[in-house]
Amino acid sequence: MMTATLPPPPLRLDQKRIALAFLLAALVLVIFRPALPAGLIRLPEGLILPFADWINATFAFARDELGLMTVTRAFSDMVEACLDVTANLLYGKSRWPYVGPIPWAVIAATAGMAGYALGGARLALLAGGTFVWIAVMGQWKWAMETLSVIVVAVPFSVVFGLLMGTLAWRSRLAERILNPILNIAQSLPHFAYMIPVVVFIGVGPKAGAIVTIIFSVPPMIRMTLLGLRGVSPEIIESGKMSGTTRLQLMTRVRLPAARTEILIGVNQVIMQSLAMVVLASFIGMPGLGQKLLQLLQALKIGLSVEIGITIVLLAIVLDRMSKAWAVKQPEHATGPWLYRHRLLLIWLGLVALGFVLAWVHPYFSEVGRKQALSMAEPVDAAVGVLIEMISPVTDWLRWFLITWVLIPLRDAFLWLPTTAVLLALAGIGWRVGGLRSALVCLAFALPIALSGWWDRAMITVYTVFVSVALALILGVPLGLLGAVNEARSRRFLLVCDTFQTFPSFIYLIPVIMLFGVNDVAVIAAVVVFATVPIVRYTIEGLRGIPPEIVESAQMSGASPMQLLRHVKLPLAVPTLVVGANQSIMFSLFMVIIAAFIGTQDLGQEMQRALSSTDVGKGLVLGFAVAFMGLLADHLLLKWAHGRGVALRSS
Amino acid sequence: MTASEVVISCRNVWKVFGDYPDRLRLTPDTTMDELRATSHIAAVRNVSLDIRRGEMLVVMGLSGSGKSTLVRCLARLLDITSGTVEVEGRDIGKLTEPQLIELRRKKMGMVFQSFGLLPHRTALENVAFPLEMRGQDRASRIARAREVLELVGLKGREGYFPRELSGGQQQRVGIARSLAVEPDIWFLDEPFSALDPLIRREMQDEFLRLKGMLAKTIVFITHDFDEALRLADRIAIMKDGAVEQIDTPDRIVMAPATPYVAKFTESIDRARVIHAGALALPVDGRPVEGDPLPAGETLHALARRIVGDSRVLIPLSTQGRISGLLDRKAALDLLLGPAT
Numbered sequence: 010m011m012t013a014t015l016p017p018p019p020l021r022l023d024q025k026r027i028a029l030a031f032l033l034a035a036l037v038l039v040i041f042r043p044a045l046p047a048g049l050i051r052l053p054e055g056l057i058l059p060f061a062d063w064i065n066a067t068f069a070f071a072r073d074e075l076g077l078m079t080v081t082r083a084f085s086d087m088v089e090a091c092l093d094v095t096a097n098l099l100y101g102k103s104r105w106p107y108v109g110p111i112p113w114a115v116i117a118a119t120a121g122m123a124g125y126a127l128g129g130a131r132l133a134l135l136a137g138g139t140f141v142w143i144a145v146m147g148q149w150k151w152a153m154e155t156l157s158v159i160v161v162a163v164p165f166s167v168v169f170g171l172l173m174g175t176l177a178w179r180s181r182l183a184e185r186i187l188n189p190i191l192n193i194a195q196s197l198p199h200f201a202y203m204i205p206v207v208v209f210i211g212v213g214p215k216a217g218a219i220v221t222i223i224f225s226v227p228p229m230i231r232m233t234l235l236g237l238r239g240v241s242p243e244i245i246e247s248g249k250m251s252g253t254t255r256l257q258l259m260t261r262v263r264l265p266a267a268r269t270e271i272l273i274g275v276n277q278v279i280m281q282s283l284a285m286v287v288l289a290s291f292i293g294m295p296g297l298g299q300k301l302l303q304l305l306q307a308l309k310i311g312l313s314v315e316i317g318i319t320i321v322l323l324a325i326v327l328d329r330m331s332k333a334w335a336v337k338q339p340e341h342a343t344g345p346w347l348y349r350h351r352l353l354l355i356w357l358g359l360v361a362l363g364f365v366l367a368w369v370h371p372y373f374s375e376v377g378r379k380q381a382l383s384m385a386e387p388v389d390a391a392v393g394v395l396i397e398m399i400s401p402v403t404d405w406l407r408w409f410l411i412t413w414v415l416i417p418l419r420d421a422f423l424w425l426p427t428t429a430v431l432l433a434l435a436g437i438g439w440r441v442g443g444l445r446s447a448l449v450c451l452a453f454a455l456p457i458a459l460s461g462w463w464d465r466a467m468i469t470v471y472t473v474f475v476s477v478a479l480a481l482i483l484g485v486p487l488g489l490l491g492a493v494n495e496a497r498s499r500r501f502l503l504v505c506d507t508f509q510t511f512p513s514f515i516y517l518i519p520v521i522m523l524f525g526v527n528d529v530a531v532i533a534a535v536v537v538f539a540t541v542p543i544v545r546y547t548i549e550g551l552r553g554i555p556p557e558i559v560e561s562a563q564m565s566g567a568s569p570m571q572l573l574r575h576v577k578l579p580l581a582v583p584t585l586v587v588g589a590n591q592s593i594m595f596s597l598f599m600v601i602i603a604a605f606i607g608t609q610d611l612g613q614e615m616q617r618a619l620s621s622t623d624v625g626k627g628l629v630l631g632f633a634v635a636f637m638g639l640l641a642d643h644l645l646l647k648w649a650h651g652r653g654v655a656l657r658s659s
Numbered sequence: 660m661t662a663s664e665v666v667i668s669c670r671n672v673w674k675v676f677g678d679y680p681d682r683l684r685l686t687p688d689t690t691m692d693e694l695r696a697t698s699h700i701a702a703v704r705n706v707s708l709d710i711r712r713g714e715m716l717v718v719m720g721l722s723g724s725g726k727s728t729l730v731r732c733l734a735r736l737l738d739i740t741s742g743t744v745e746v747e748g749r750d751i752g753k754l755t756e757p758q759l760i761e762l763r764r765k766k767m768g769m770v771f772q773s774f775g776l777l778p779h780r781t782a783l784e785n786v787a788f789p790l791e792m793r794g795q796d797r798a799s800r801i802a803r804a805r806e807v808l809e810l811v812g813l814k815g816r817e818g819y820f821p822r823e824l825s826g827g828q829q830q831r832v833g834i835a836r837s838l839a840v841e842p843d844i845w846f847l848d849e850p851f852s853a854l855d856p857l858i859r860r861e862m863q864d865e866f867l868r869l870k871g872m873l874a875k876t877i878v879f880i881t882h883d884f885d886e887a888l889r890l891a892d893r894i895a896i897m898k899d900g901a902v903e904q905i906d907t908p909d910r911i912v913m914a915p916a917t918p919y920v921a922k923f924t925e926s927i928d929r930a931r932v933i934h935a936g937a938l939a940l941p942v943d944g945r946p947v948e949g950d951p952l953p954a955g956e957t958l959h960a961l962a963r964r965i966v967g968d969s970r971v972l973i974p975l976s977t978q979g980r981i982s983g984l985l986d987r988k989a990a991l992d993l994l995l996g997p998a999t
Contacts, residue, residue, distance in 0.1 A: 241773065241775070243771040243772065243773050243774070243775035244775045244776070244777065246731070246736050246769070246771065246775060247769065247771055247775030247776070247777075247833075247836070248777075248788075249736060249763070250734060250736070250763055250767060250768070250769040250789075250837070250846075251763070251764075251788050251789035251792050251836070252760050252761070252763040252764030252789055252792045252793055252840075253760070253792050254756075254760060254792075255756075257792055261777075261788075261792075262777060265777065265778075265779040265780075266777065266778060266779070268778075268779060338820070338822055339778075339779060339781075339820045339822075340820065340823070341781060341818040341819045341820060341823060342818065343818065
């Protein structure tokens, strides 16, 4: 017999006890709620701090006293000059250089060739085909309005991201300052960015471009930092031994060696830009997003499906192309000059052909309104039939959910005393990560209570809670199904990847189609959006289990069910929790976007702040959402990390 | 080799990692435990050594013994905590950045364990990189890079990217790059460790060929004792950051300075290392009979002749002159183990 020495207990006993004490206190507050003084149920009016006024005062000071307006004007003028060029080239806005619009045939051919160069025939077909679809369906102008902004915003974001990423890499202090800012920035909902931009820039394409630039910088900063950190020390040493100066080392060794990470950053910038540009329709950005918004508001399902397909196709093309670029490895070229430059030559040939076609027949230059194809009518008809068929089910589901799940839950969340929620959060924090985590939880939750938006926030929490719960119920079995074997999990992950590239706005089309405009539609949209990360992380968690462990369980005679219950699921849980965390983040973003269908939560208030251009209120609401996200993020990741470490060390 | 000029000279070099290494007071007697108590770690501990022009010094030790750190101190890729490193009489710790860059551009070349090639440049562009850094014009640096690539046997592979080359070929590119500027001092940090044994052998032969063609001062790092014995003029054996012994391969094997060194040499086939000359006794008027054996060969290479010989004392010759006498019994003991 081996003598076993017990490992030190993973949690100190007092940590557990303190957590329990907090939770009990919270419970007591809940039980005795009817007897509680009003000041414990909701914070008294006197404690509510006028955060919004402070922010407004700060902004007014920055704008009027510091002359920030001049700076933003200068920057926005620069962006506008670039926008004019792309607008002229892509859809013929009459601005310098007055040469556009480039015929769609040329752009489609260019996209096809770029696709071929990056990823072969299939990507060429996808890229070229997408642009042909856009032209043939008569959406060219809207798509080009959208693209003209992306084409300008992406390079700006990439350059800013590179500069700030390099700064953060060079100076610890800069990193320490940037890190929390990035954390908050990446959990602020889209609308929170729009309000200050509206105040400083106004509405329209220029504002759309600028909000897109600001929104898409954070991932670039992170990826630049990651890339620079990840360069192998030997490559840097070999650079130094080659006698590089600091600048040479940076530009010729470090940055090129970090190429893959930087290009993945570019990919993320592009995808974020697309998502934002579509949403920027709320601040008067023309293009696909605006068209979709109008069509959705008019409940024109067929036409909005057409636009939706275009946005989805664009998202897939942009994602695949930029990812292909990131993973593309250099290859040596041999052969004569003509052979080595064949792609360039073919492209030039195709461009020439496109111009000739456009000159011969105007159809290849611009597809007129009359010539455009449309599938709206058959889609509308089909949707009508479908709705007819399933409406008993959806109606019942809607009734059931609203009466028996949503309203009771919402009321329950609103019924909870603020103090009880705060105590419970502190208790959970203490249980997960001791005093520090308890303080972190309070630091995120207390400002929400103090801001006076507690009720709205609780509605958001309830929506996210319901959605993530449903997403788990749907996503985990799907993940189990997907993880059965290697080939299938690859297919599932590809589908998840593709879904994740879609701008969140798109998810509203099918749910409005099925459920109409109400609470259930909001929940449905959020659930669809939030299920994707759950499926993905379930699969990754299950596939990531070391095969020896599974084999040893099988040799112990575990049946497939036992294997799943006792071995696979427990080991996959930390990964699954990371998925749930991402799911919560996605839900928060989606809930806020879904506000325009009609909700009563923070998102709704944010829409109001946007239409009344109230920066203070908008930012307070944005921070409230961000803090909820960060709170969940802190708790779940801390727990998943601790659990993962405990599993690995055993 | 004696009395030739010293190229690199280290005096009491320390390299300590930790929070505040500069505040430590380091003396030759400072122990690891004292440092550890202040949560510092000494990667290089009070090392003093001289490397002479044209000499090849192999620094040997297990992983973590500080050999790679030491060579990085010699190239000032790391700033040392205390002591001095002089290269051609100049204290490199006192060089300004431009002077240091100048030194590396003109005098030093280095080869890395995992090659350290720039992934986005072709073999040719990698080799031309140091020349590019010092501002040489394109035509001449390309010509020079082609020349060096041919020297290491990579003609025809100029346009390949590192990932398209095998490990051995990548290291040939690394070697070519380090030679492109015609450095006087050549650092090789475990250049063949990442290669599989067959390729390693081939690269060692290649290296010996290059070494014969180019007169360079070489510091070669390895954890492979056989490799060290095969290549070295002198070997420095390191343990826990300190040099245990620095000597010729014969002396290391025959007269290990510390138990640690002795343990290292235990499993070595000594006859393959020790040269006949290392066992030579002075002639001192004793009779010299018959044909001499070459003193520069290892006992293993002479084994057949020593076994077949009947003389008690076999004369040895160095460059045609009798340089000493080999005690046949001692040689046989080394070859076959002591008689029982």
